[in-house]
Amino acid sequence: MVPHLVPRWPVCLFQWRAACTLGACVPQSAWAGASRTPGPGSPRGAVGTSPLVRRGGSSSSSRAPEVMLTRERYPVQRLPFSVVSEEDLAAFERITPGRVVTDPEELEASNVDWLRTVRGCSKVLLKPRTTEEVSHILRYCHERNLAVNPQGGNTGMVGGSVPVFDEIILSTALMNQVISFHGVSGILVCQAGCILEELSRYVEERDFIMPLDLGAKGSCHIGGNVATNAGGLRFLRYGSLHGTVLGLEVVLADGTVLNCLTSLRKDNTGYDLKQLFIGSEGTLGVITAVSILCPPKPRAVNVAFLGCPGFAEVLQTFSTCKGMLGEILSAFEFMDAECMQLVGHHLGLISPVQESPFYVLIETSGSRAGHDAEKLSSFLEHVLDFGLVTDGTLATDQRRVKMLWALRERITEALSRDGCVYKYDISLPVERLYDLVSDLRARLGPKAKHVVGYGHLGDGNLHLNVTAEAFSASLLGALEPYVYEWTAGQRGSVSAEHGLGFKKKDVLSYSKPPAALQLMQQLKALLDPKGILNPYKTLPARA
Amino acid sequence: MVPHLVPRWPVCLFQWRAACTLGACVPQSAWAGASRTPGPGSPRGAVGTSPLVRRGGSSSSSRAPEVMLTRERYPVQRLPFSVVSEEDLAAFERITPGRVVTDPEELEASNVDWLRTVRGCSKVLLKPRTTEEVSHILRYCHERNLAVNPQGGNTGMVGGSVPVFDEIILSTALMNQVISFHGVSGILVCQAGCILEELSRYVEERDFIMPLDLGAKGSCHIGGNVATNAGGLRFLRYGSLHGTVLGLEVVLADGTVLNCLTSLRKDNTGYDLKQLFIGSEGTLGVITAVSILCPPKPRAVNVAFLGCPGFAEVLQTFSTCKGMLGEILSAFEFMDAECMQLVGHHLGLISPVQESPFYVLIETSGSRAGHDAEKLSSFLEHVLDFGLVTDGTLATDQRRVKMLWALRERITEALSRDGCVYKYDISLPVERLYDLVSDLRARLGPKAKHVVGYGHLGDGNLHLNVTAEAFSASLLGALEPYVYEWTAGQRGSVSAEHGLGFKKKDVLSYSKPPAALQLMQQLKALLDPKGILNPYKTLPARA
Known part of the structure; x- marks a missing residue:
């Protein structure tokens, strides 16, 4: 974490670097293909290595090792819902004729999450086209006490979108108008x-x-x-x-x-x-x-990728950029040096800037390119002059913008190639955001291969990931509940944007008080008294 | 409604007009004092004329005519809550020592709304300082089945902030840290x-x-x-x-x-x-x-006040301005010619632009004054060239910005000086926004003194106001349910931003279907099973 200081260079170099450095550092082929690498599941947050698959959809590659059934891996009991009968299938066929899927192979992709960590054993998937059909299905299931798992693109991170047992999968795939x-x-x-x-x-x-x-x-x-x-x-x-x-x-x-x-x-x-x-x-x-x-489409989009000597400078860069870029600021992402090492090592991406302890990606979106460029120039000049940023590059055309974004977006993919991954999605007050990473790195020592922090700094959202060669109960024990207790100590959120789904429902109480939990249970009971909608998800099982 | 076209003048004139026209047209004295003119109440939306009082707070001027008790004016039955006893007062004194108000004169300001249209007869007002005190009060009231009327600044438009009968007033006035x-x-x-x-x-x-x-x-x-x-x-x-x-x-x-x-x-x-x-x-x-x-404070604020030849041009000006001003656009308000006549007649404000069928106020807020001015210039040049705008003026300093805003903000005050006012706060798809005003004007004919439309066009929010010399049941009958049915026909909202409170709770069903109404009633029953919180408000009485 020693700051890597390089001589300051003038802002005018940004354009030059954008034109020549990035094109060479990131092989075009590496940008194609999937955006995520799901792998075979490990308990709770852990994800292993596997070949690339497209997020959602085609996760049922025949070469991928079988995912363990959720009911076998986790201590979860089936609730006393009815079991789908032949009469039920006939009724569904009347409601959604020709759109009742019972073929096991076709069902597989909807029974397993894209991270390949949880697997249900639903025997039927329905594809309604209209609201009326959904209404008929639910009225029927409610009367018959049949559990239902609503499913969109099945791209969730917490096992919320696939059945836990044999819930009927209600897919929105054909409701696409x-x-x-x-x-x-x-x-x-x-x-x-x-x-x-x-x-x-x-x-x-x-x-x-x-x-x-x-x-x-x-x-x-x-x-x-x-x-x-x-x-x-x-x-x-x-x-x-x-x-x-x-x-x-x-x-x-x-x-x-x-x-x-x-x-x-x-x-x-x-x-x-x-x-x-x-x-x-x-x-x-x-x-x-x-x-x-929908907001109006911005006419100009620029991305700056910067190296910062420390996390304090990342924070100061954020404050400065809020003031100087103001209304055109549209993203402020950060990643640490280990993230850059991982995307380099596993994906062959080379940093477009000098090696730094931290990197920041800033995106602007505005209605007038010239104005945005002027604001960005003034900002970059300022952060360089004040030593908040030690190196940087700028992209204005769509192709290079995408390349810079990929350095940040493909971290997940690089992590999953690094071994078994323990993933946490945390909200914290920005000034404490990276302390959790540093503390955890010190706590875990050689137990972990990598402890990395990156994410949406502008939103106070840290993606904290720990990798190891293989799943280890002792590493998991060192991580949990430590990470959740640390977060609760800062009044943070143990799930900033991924939700709770199946895998995180039991950590809800780290971020919400008992009175809130009770009201949530009451709302669930009011709106779904039989509990047929997406059971075993979001709320912890009632004692 | 014949468009008043004047020769186009170059954009550079804006600065000059800003410097000389506005200063003369709006007497400084007129800008001081109250922002609203409440008057004696009339049934439902109607408001009459009265001397200026500060909105909220001091509405209990001894010279103002007494406001009729809500229970006498409206067909409403007291629900079977307990009546505050001496023991209750003693208990409150223990919870909020020295902050239990029972003096009738002091209570008057909190029993009457600022529009002076509704009046409760509460005998006690409590001023907790802490959440714990509020918790103690509500626990006590809940046990005793005492109704409670939470009250903030008492500035609502729909009678939601004052008691209907003898509800205990729970004021947040001392919770100000x-x-x-x-x-x-x-x-x-x-x-x-x-x-x-x-x-x-x-x-x-x-x-x-x-x-x-x-x-x-x-x-x-x-x-x-x-x-x-x-x-x-x-x-x-x-x-x-x-x-x-x-x-x-x-x-x-x-x-x-x-x-x-x-x-x-x-x-x-x-x-x-x-x-x-x-x-x-x-x-x-x-x-x-x-x-x-809280968003960062903009470093530059500009206001343009423009005349448009028709409502179609107002809409096109809005579209153009969204595209050309983009991220710096912070307000897009409109008013019709009758509004301008009223602020002129009753408040002595003179239009800073040529007489037009419609006026538009556009505010920009940005981080760099020079850029904002350039964007505004290009935009104004465009709307003038295309005949969307026929005249305009621009303000950049704070005093003039406030003056232009006052032309829009003081319409309410001018209306209340015009006689008895029937007020509606409607959301509609923008392209139909003004049709309701035109239709109503044709429908009412000489029954109404003025039918005016103004509001937050950028949000699709119309403030529709009708004035008459005095309250008339026949005029009210011509207005309601016509206005609500017209709005419902466009899937609009019969209360865009004012809420329902006491006065509009019965029109909820014009904007929400029975299933929604039922769920609202269920939520109320879940969270407040005894119905002690702000009773007689928001939801219609259950059949």
Whole structure:
């Protein structure tokens, strides 16, 4: 962690470096293919090594080793739901004719999560096309006491999107129609199964962008994004889905359709019910349609990749950049030196800047390229003059912007090639963000291969990852509950953006007091009295 | 409504006009004093004429005519709550020693709303200082079945903040301490009774701004803002409180303290309970503390005031301005010609631009004055060239910015001087926003003195006001349910930002379907089974 100081160089060099350094350092071939590397599962947060697969979808490669059944790996008891009968299948065939999947091979991809850490044994997957079909399915399941696992793109990180036992999988895959788009207000209304990347393309053709962007955009469904309150890369600028989602249509556990699908920016008529379902991970209702506010498409996007001599300088760079870049700042990401070593070692990516203890990626999005460039230049000059940044490079065209982003986005992939990975997604006050990484590194010593920290610094969101050659109960014991207790000590969140799903439901109490937990249980009981919706997820089992 | 076209004049004239026209047109004296003119109440939305009083606070001027008791004016039955006894007063004195108000004169200001349209007859007001005191009060009231009316600055528009009968008034006035402010993230944590304007001053001294701004800022409490999901003037830029409020501390009906007062931008651990209380008007819990994200203070603020030849051009100006001003656009307000006539006639304000069928106020806030000015110039040149705007003026210094804003902000005051006012606060798809005004004008004919439309066009929020010499049941009959049905026909909201409170609770069903209404009633029953919190408000009485 000794700062690597290099002589300061003038801002005008940025353009030159952008033009020649990056093109050489990152082989074009390395940018293609999957954005994530799921591997065979290990208990709780641990993920192992495996060949590249596309996130979501095709995770059932025949060469991949079989994933252990969740019910065998974890201490979980099946609740007394009914078991799907031949009569049930016949009823489903009447509701969704030709769209009742029972073929085991086809079911496999929906029974296993993309990280290949959890595996259910559902015998049936339904593909409704309309809200009415979802309503019929849930009314039927509610009457029959059949458990249901709503599933979007199956790209979640916490095992929330696949069954734990034999829950019926209710897929939104065929609910993929845009309902309306308003060219003045930028309000998009669409079915829940629309894929985020396709929606992005749709609104970009109309000069808007989606208010969220994720690594999993090629597979994830907007309904799943809303159900998990996805954060991602545009959060710093456009904020939470609690602010940008304007309306939802939701089918409740008993089949009641709750139509709050308004296309209004303001509506103070009664309680804002849609908020209940944002981030409730399909446990309170099934989202069938979404109304969302899209910001105008920025005309200029720039990315700066900078080296910082210490974490204090990363923080000062953040403060400076908030002031000097102001309204055009759209992302502020950071990664530590070990992250860069890993993307170098496993993916062959070479740092575009001098070796540094920390790296920062800053993105600006604005309506006038010249103005944005001037703001960025002044900012870069300032941070260099004050020694907050020791080296940097700038990208303005789309290809190079993507290359710089890949250094940050492909860390997950590099980590999973490094061995067994223990993953934590933590919110902390920014000034303490990296202390957890340093403390953990000291605590673990040679037990861990790597302890790395990176993430959305602008949002106070740390992705803390620990790698080892293989799964070790003693390493896990050194990690947990230490990481959760450390986070709770700072009033942080033990799940910043990934949610709780199946794998993290038992750590909820580190971030929420008993009174909150009790109210959540009461809400679940009110909205889903039989508990058929996504059981074993989000909330800990009641004592 | 014939467009008043004047020869186009070059953009460079803007500066000159800003320097000389405005200073002359708006007498300095007219800018002082109150921001609103409450008057004697008339049934439902109607407001009459009265002398100026400061919004909230001192509405109990001895010269003002007495406001009729709500229980006498409206068909409402007292629910079977207990009546406050001497023993209860003694108990309250033990919980909040020296802060139990029973003096009728002191109580009057808290029994009557600032619009002077509703009046309760509470015999006691409590001024807790801490969350623990609020918890003790509610636990006691819950056990004794005593109804409670939480009250902030008493600046609401729908009679939600004063008792209907003899509810105990629980004032947040002494809960006015800032708990913490984080200079890097801009996260403010404070007690619920902090006055918005004081918080604004506090954070501005630290180079941030509050994410909301309201005409009532000098009186309203942040807890009340959150409880009513206040919209206001910065909504277009910084969005809803559902996005900017990061945490809440709430005392539930039975005295349980629900501490979700985190200072984190991201937290996906379980259901986002705080959302339930944002906009629930004190009917589900009493907000005692707020954590809120403050944006950095803009270094440059500009206001353009423009005349448009028609509503189609207003809409095109909005689209153009979203594209060309992009990230610096912070407000887009509109008013019609009749509004300008009223502020001229009643307040002596003279339009700074040529007479036009419509006027638009555009505010920009940015981090670099030169860039913002360039963007504004290009935009103004464009809208003039394309005939979207026929005249305009620009203000860059704070005094003139305030003057231009006053033309828009003082419409309410001018209206209340015009006679009896029927007020509606509607959300509609922007392209239909003004049709309701035109339709209503045609429908009412000479029955109305004025039918005017203005509001936050950028948010699709229309303030529709109708004035008459005096209250008339026949005029009211022509207005309602016509306005609500028209709005429902467009899937609009019958209360965009004012909430429902006491006066609008019965029109909820125009904007929400029966399934939503039922779920709201269930949530109320879950969180406040005895119904002691702000009874007779927000939800219609159960059949």
